[in-house]
């Protein structure tokens with residue numbers, strides 16, 4: 001399966017559009033984003049030495065990253081932003097501004 005940013009944004013929009021509530025307001029989405037970042041942190045902590053609480057599993061990093069992505073897609077959709085365009089702009093930024101920042105591997 002191969003998904004473009006456009007596919008993902010459209011899929012999330014179809015999902016959200018079924019509901020009268022629609023997208024959360026921006027600050028509530030920011031709260032959800034923060035919550036999901038915390039869930040990513042919890043999984044990484046469990047994978048790096050922290051013992052889960054009794055009854056708590058280690059967690060699923062792939063799923064937690066997808067949860068985070070879902071909220072980011074919701075934020076972009078609610079604002080009418082293109083993640084493809086944003087990602088392309090971000091890559092251009094790091095490939096130019098940071099071109100000499102890191103040590104290149106030998107060819």
Ligand SMILES: [Mg+2]
Pocket residue numbers: 036039063064067068
């Ligand atoms: Mg989560």
